[in-house]
Amino acid sequence: xxxxxxxxxxxxxNMLRLAVIIIMLxxxxxxxxxxxxxxxxxxxxFLIEMPRSGMTEGGIMPAxxxxxxxxxxxxxxxxxxxxxxxxxxxxxxETRSKIMQTVRIAVNTLVGVPSVxxxxxxxxxxxxVFGFGVSILAGSFTMAVMLLPILIRATxxxxxxxxxxxxxxxxxxxxxxxxxxxxxxxxxxxxxxxTGIILSISRAAGETATxxxxxxxxxxxxxxxxIFSEVMALPYHIYGLMTEGAFPEKQVPIAYGTTLVLVxxxxxxxxxxxxxxxxxxxxxxx
Amino acid sequence: xxxxxxxxxxxxxxxxxxxYGDVHALKNISLPIERRKVTALIGPSGCGKTTFLxxxxxxxxxxxxxxxxxxxxxxxxxxxxxxxxxxxxxxRMQISMVFQKPNPFPKSIYENVAYGLRVRxxxxxxxxxxxxxxxxRGAALxxxxxxxxxxxxFDLSGGQQQRLCIARALATNPRILLFDEPTSALDPxxxxxxxxxxxxxxxxxxxxxxTHNMQxxxxxxxxxxFMYLGEIVEHDKTDKxxxxxxxxxxxxxxxxxxx
Numbered sequence: 360x361x362x363x364x365x366x367x368x369x370x371x372x373n374m375l376r377l378a379v380i381i382i383m384l385x386x387x388x389x390x391x392x393x394x395x396x397x398x399x400x401x402x403x404x405f406l407i408e409m410p411r412s413g414m415t416e417g418g419i420m421p422a423x424x425x426x427x428x429x430x431x432x433x434x435x436x437x438x439x440x441x442x443x444x445x446x447x448x449x450x451x452x453e454t455r456s457k458i459m460q461t462v463r464i465a466v467n468t469l470v471g472v473p474s475v476x477x478x479x480x481x482x483x484x485x486x487x488v489f490g491f492g493v494s495i496l497a498g499s500f501t502m503a504v505m506l507l508p509i510l511i512r513a514t515x516x517x518x519x520x521x522x523x524x525x526x527x528x529x530x531x532x533x534x535x536x537x538x539x540x541x542x543x544x545x546x547x548x549x550x551x552x553x554t555g556i557i558l559s560i561s562r563a564a565g566e567t568a569t570x571x572x573x574x575x576x577x578x579x580x581x582x583x584x585x586i587f588s589e590v591m592a593l594p595y596h597i598y599g600l601m602t603e604g605a606f607p608e609k610q611v612p613i614a615y616g617t618t619l620v621l622v623x624x625x626x627x628x629x630x631x632x633x634x635x636x637x638x639x640x641x642x643x644x645x
Numbered sequence: 646x647x648x649x650x651x652x653x654x655x656x657x658x659x660x661x662x663x664x665y666g667d668v669h670a671l672k673n674i675s676l677p678i679e680r681r682k683v684t685a686l687i688g689p690s691g692c693g694k695t696t697f698l699x700x701x702x703x704x705x706x707x708x709x710x711x712x713x714x715x716x717x718x719x720x721x722x723x724x725x726x727x728x729x730x731x732x733x734x735x736x737r738m739q740i741s742m743v744f745q746k747p748n749p750f751p752k753s754i755y756e757n758v759a760y761g762l763r764v765r766x767x768x769x770x771x772x773x774x775x776x777x778x779x780x781x782r783g784a785a786l787x788x789x790x791x792x793x794x795x796x797x798x799f800d801l802s803g804g805q806q807q808r809l810c811i812a813r814a815l816a817t818n819p820r821i822l823l824f825d826e827p828t829s830a831l832d833p834x835x836x837x838x839x840x841x842x843x844x845x846x847x848x849x850x851x852x853x854x855x856t857h858n859m860q861x862x863x864x865x866x867x868x869x870x871f872m873y874l875g876e877i878v879e880h881d882k883t884d885k886x887x888x889x890x891x892x893x894x895x896x897x898x899x900x901x902x903x904x
Binding site: 453522524525526527528529530531532533534535538542543546547642643644645 | 799
């Protein structure tokens with residue numbers, strides 16, 4: 360009897376282990392594959408030069424810059440709104456009211472909307488109606504709308520994870536509601552909120568469909584000089600090279616190299632944020 | 646009660662009724678709270694003692710569908726602190742509470758004690774440091790933590806955390822200090838340390854303590870009120886309640902026949 364149970368435990372544990380191994384392997388296989396094909400084009404000039412000769416030579420600097428601006432822009436727009444929405448939903452609103460139920464349904468639905476839909480929405484509203492044109496501004500706003508539900512949800516979870524006993528302790532010493540939120544709730548949930556931002560960075564940097572009609576073009580003559588400029592972007596550049604490139608022998612390796620740069624960019628942004636989060640967590644253990 | 650004069654009373658509860666939504670949780674509570682004495686509230690689970698305690702510092706205002714009726718008069722001003730025209734935050738600035746389960750903030754020991762002061766706009770580090778030390782001494786915790794004020798409060802043991810919460814509550818010089826079963830989550834050694842502390846503190850501050858531990862009430866308090874099903878059954882000097890209670894129900898509870 361006991362032996363059978365022990366065997367069952369061991370089998371299940373190893374199944375779980377296998378799942379983890381498969382995931383880790385997939386990650387390294389993808390990285391390896393990209394490296395094999397892309398490392399040969401990777402170099403300092405590749406990162407800092409403009410493309411030349413119909414995208415068969417030179418670098419991808421404008422695409423790196425474009426992705427950077429769009430990611431930064433969309434998070435700067437989306438985060439404050441997401442934060443205030445999440446704070447309102449968890450700290451102020453009556454959870455059971457009709458309005459809150461509607462907001463919750465809206466957020467949960469929006470999380471699942473495909474990015475191309477956001478792209479078209481952004482094209483209609485920001486590019487056309489608001490008149491931003493195809494630009495960093497339009498792209499950032501469109502991406503911000505896409506990131507909003509993700510950020511709201513992640514921030515909300517972080518806020519809800521703060522035990523109520525902290526809030527009561529704060530009130531019991533005479534703090535006001537906003538003081539409690541600022542000094543206790545936000546302070547304690549900062550690491551969790553940072554997680555949401557990390558996820559959004561990864562999402563934003565890799566998005567293609569959202570920026571396709573709103574911010575990017577395949578080739579720019581110069582680097583962007585204002586928020587109304589069109590830009591190149593890493594994911595779109597990969598797409599362009601692979602589908603419309605006329606010189607595949609030169610351009611496919613460049614596409615792999617671009618992919619590698621994108622992966623490394625996202626990894627390093629995430630790593631920085633993760634290190635920051637570890638530091639924050641150290642001072643806030645509970 | 647009025648013959649005692651304002652000098653003797655810190656507060657007076659008059660016909661307090663409290664409703665959680667439609668539930669009539671406290672029924673016509675009337676009770677004097679003697680100044681700089683410990684008043685204990687005892688009674689079986691669910692009798693309303695914690696509900697009553699949380700009326701005194703308006704904690705019920707934090708949640709919806711709660712309603713107060715009646716008066717809790719604070720002396721010497723003579724104002725009714727549960728009146729809706731009074732800002733609950735003003736009340737909580739003068740009446741602090743220590744909870745059943747220690748709940749320090751996930752901050753350093755120093756910042757925990759300084760919290761109430763910072764919230765009142767006190768920023769000068771010298772003033773803060775002085776008050777933090779004074780409060781930690783007042784809570785009999787200073788010697789144990791003076792070398793590690795910047796460590797996380799969660800490095801402390803349960804008993805130390807509770808004394809930290811007491812220091813936090815003391816830092817703002819409250820006029821009344823409320824204790825909600827402060828030792829029920831602690832071991833006997835920590836419990837007795839806190840009981841000693843309460844006896845010391847009453848020379849400076851008026852204390853109301855809710856406890857389900859009758860021996861504790863007998864040890865630390867000057868006056869005791871026995872509550873049952875949302876009402877005050879009997880209120881008198883602690884000695885009298887525990888040796889010769891006037892009410893039969895009180896006697897049955899004290900001798901352990903129920904509760």
